[in-house]
Amino acid sequence: MTRPPDRPGRVVHDWAPTPLPGTVFDPLPHRLLHEEPVARVRLPHGEGHAWLVTRYEDVKLVSADPRLSRAATVGRPITSMTPHTLAPAGGVGRADPPDHTRLRRLIAPTFGRRRMAALRAHTERTAEAHALRTLETGPPADLAETFVGPLSATVVAELLGVPAADLDRVQTWRAGLLSNATTAAAGEAVKKEIAGYFADLARHRAAHPGDDLVSELAAARETGGISTPELVSMAVMLTLNGLDAVRNIVSTMVYVLLTHPAQTAKLREDPARLPRAVDELLRYIPQRDGVGMPRVATADVEVGGVTIREGEAVYVFYPAANRDPSVYTEPDRLDLARDEAPHLAFGHGAHYCAGAQLARMEAEVMLTTLLTGFPALRLAVPPDEIAWRAGTVNRGPEALPVTW
Ligand code: HEM
Incomplete structure (x- = not known):
């Protein structure tokens, strides 16, 4: 069989992402x-190696093609970011x-409109309470650990029915x-522990159901809609x-807003711009180090002029697609009023x-609370003194010291 010209001599790039500060894009x-x-x-x-796809249209194609x-x-030892498979x-x-x-389908109602509306009200109340506490105890304050972190934990606990304790x-x-x-061994040990925890929680919820996702999944398990490993895995992922x-x-x-004060001032003047601004922030922020889960071709698939052969692994890098110059004007610039193609920060396809919707809602509520409750909010240290998480999958600040 003759090899197509896209193969011979193609270099394999070593990609070992090093921790990057702020929103610096991986080179x-x-x-x-x-x-x-x-x-x-x-x-x-x-x-071995895998394909990496970075252009907007190609990323959409790969993530929507059922042959991938x-x-x-x-069960395949595909080249990956972590020594153990996260999922x-x-x-x-x-x-x-x-x-x-x-x-x-089983989890769709949980993330549907009725639940999201109820959860928005709950999130707004909780955000107000956290903001008040922050106001009373500061300034300064670490917004990541005293506001955003605890708030997102409370919301997910409420949604799943994980006891706050x-x-x-x-x-x-x-x-x-x-x-x-x-x-790999430590990763597996943690996974075992967490699986045991959610299996116990599901057993408890099957006997004492509440208005939460683990109760619903436990009920679905009774009727054969989901197996125990699937239930545990779903709960862990969520x-x-x-x-x-x-x-x-x-x-x-919050860091990006505080380091772009002119654009943020416009946002304060016109809060109706917030949903669009949140989407631009999602497009602009490179949210993770490296790539997530690969796909494997079950047939030869043509992507951007390259044939991905049956059995080969392929990754998409959504943050790169979000910077594609054929889709976005000046893609590396933050423009909170941008109105261009939808970003791919949440992925694409099945x-x-x-x-x-939950993440968007949480972002909107938290940013609204901060912009309205703290009119003079600013970083308490110069931007280059913020410490950024290293060696973790998701990028973010270790701490976000602010004053007002
Ligand atoms: C801003 C925060 C978030 C971002 C940027 C984000 C981004 C993503 C991305 C890129 C994917 C992978 C798409 C793929 O596999 O190709 C994904 C999948 C997923 N996310 Fe999120 N996510 C966020 C928050 C959340 C939250 C809050 C939840 C639920 C509590 C959630 C639940 C899931 C689940 C269950 C999947 C797997 C979907 C599937 O494979 O069918 N995510 N997310």
Whole structure:
């Protein structure tokens, strides 16, 4: 068989993301977006190499093509960011239809309009209470740890039905799981512990149901709609995303607003601009170090002029797609009034983030509370003195010291 010309001599780029401060964009995927939009990369763990796709249209194509499978990644030592696979088999992130469709349908009502409206009211009340406490005890204050972090934890606990008293344990697991430094054995041990916790919680909720997601999943399990490993995996995924992604990205949003005072002043004058501004922040902020979960081709698939062969692994990098110059004018510039193509920060296709509406709602509520409650809010230290998390999947400030 003759090899197509896209193969021979194609270099494999080593991609070991180093911790980056603030919203500094990772130079390798930025360069590949411009120079080699379908490239081969080798990540710090796993074996071999994989394709990395960075352009907007190509990323959409890959994430919506059913021939690029998540289920086919299970059991393969694909080159990856972490030494252990974050998403266990049976998880929604590693399933294809019909399992994937069944799992997403089960959680859809939780993230539907009625629940989100109720949760918005709850989040607004909680945000007010946290803001008042911050006002009483400061300035200064660390907004990441005293406002954004605890608030996102309360919201996800409310949604899932995790008792508030258990949140500290959940936070410890989060830190263990999402660290790039966790060894495979330590990662597996944490996963076992967290699985035991959610299995117990589901047993308890089956006997004493509440108005929460774990109760609903426990009821679905009784009728065969979901297995125990699937339930546990779903609960873990929702908890980790709800705690970590929101804490980091909303804290970074506050940092970006405070370091762009002219644009933020306009936002204060006209709060109706906030939803659009949140979307621009989501587009602009490179929310993670490296890539998430790969897909494996179940047939030869053409992407951006390159053939991804059956059996090969491919990653998309959503933050790069969000900086594609063929889609966004001056993509590397923050423009809170931008009105261009929808960003891909929540992914695309069947695996589009289940919590996107929740995350948007939390961001809107928290930013509104801060902009209205703290008219003189500013960083308490020069921007380059903020410490940024290192060696974790999601980027974000260690602490966000502010004054007012
Ligand atoms: C601003 C914060 C967040 C961002 C930027 C974000 C982003 C993403 C991205 C990029 C994906 C992967 C798409 C793919 O696999 O191709 C994803 C998947 C997912 N997210 Fe989020 N997320 C956020 C918050 C949340 C929250 C709050 C929840 C729920 C509590 C959540 C639940 C999920 C779930 C369950 C999936 C897997 C969906 C699937 O595979 O079908 N996320 N998210």
